[in-house]
Amino acid sequence: MDHWLTALKGSRVLVTGGAGLIGSALRRTLETAAASVTVLDNLSGYDRATLALLGVDDHDPSLKVGDICDEDLVRVLVDESDYVIHAAAYSTVAGCTRDPATAFHSNIAGTETVLRAVARSRHVRRFAFISSAQVYGHGTAGSDAVQVFSEDQPYSPLNLYAAAKAWGEWQTRFLLGSAQVDHVVLRPFSVYGEGQIPKPGAYSWVIAQFAMYATIGQRLPLNNGGRQVRDFLHVEDVATAICRALTADTASGKTINLGTGRVTPVRRVAELVRAHFPDAQFQDAPRPAQDPLGGCADIACMTEVLGWEPQITVENGIARYVEWLRAVPAAIPDWLRSERDRIASWNGAPVPRSAAEDR
């Protein structure tokens, strides 16, 4: 049996943000390992219908509905925990830019509250801070080159969301290093998977958006011709990686990319979605300001420290997402259904199929 499964068996794990996409996958994975999971979440991320799709039951006694800035509540929950995974965040880049007050509250003040409680606790065996690949920004080679991001390259945050993650990483090392509490910092790349519902005004969850657009007969907008590349990691793989990082001896004190090490152009995502919706059409769209060409994770540290590689390819992950969406078409939010006019207003012409694509 894998070490992480035995290490987590019977242990008490607190997951902040456990009602979100990654948090719900974590909860399921931890339960498979027979851990006792407590979720702290203020349920601000989604409406009731989406929470139900994520498997969140607000009558479940292991769900504590509350805010990570609530010092007393956080202290009690941390004191009852062997491990803490801090995944709560105001989690969209565009949302943080539009609403900095909420970003400061959840991503800075909330992180500080959780870290202080962990620093004081006598039971926590390891704390995992869920950071983001956004801390790399355009990377070292400029915004128009495909990058391979390695953990030792300098921070280059381009927005408040990323800057708050960079701060959270430093504060984790500083506060927990001083308090001698074991910790690990994890930088997931682009996470997707069943249950992911795009948020209004966000442009980063392209697999879910494209599958939903194709379902309702909407053209798939290819920003910048779909040339941007991303490293797509299935949410089940992220959950497994986090659990391994929580328990691997060699992960102590490390900062670790969580990715596949593979770049997938957005246009390829659109083609993979179209394989399931043969009538889907593409349309050129402008590149959002500050949107980098992108890249992938250097996964040398992840594979060595965690002794593991992601199991779900983007091809299989997209097929799974489409299958899930077909089973629950009501998951498509109303705001996304009304995107037709906005997409049509972009002057990009429909993108013709190339002969190569149709093969």
Ligand SMILES: NC(=O)c1ccc[n+]([C@@H]2O[C@H](COP(=O)([O-])OP(=O)(O)OC[C@H]3O[C@@H](n4cnc5c(N)ncnc54)[C@H](O)[C@@H]3O)[C@@H](O)[C@H]2O)c1
């Ligand atoms: N999804 C991705 O592609 C991705 C990539 C890299 C990093 N991350 C990070 O992983 C973590 C989880 O991301 P996700 O995709 O599951 O996001 P999500 O929005 O689905 O989940 C975040 C959860 O945090 C909760 N939350 C927000 N503010 C809170 C507060 N003040 N108190 C209590 N709960 C609060 C929300 O209600 C939500 O359930 C976040 O820290 C995010 O920044 C996500």
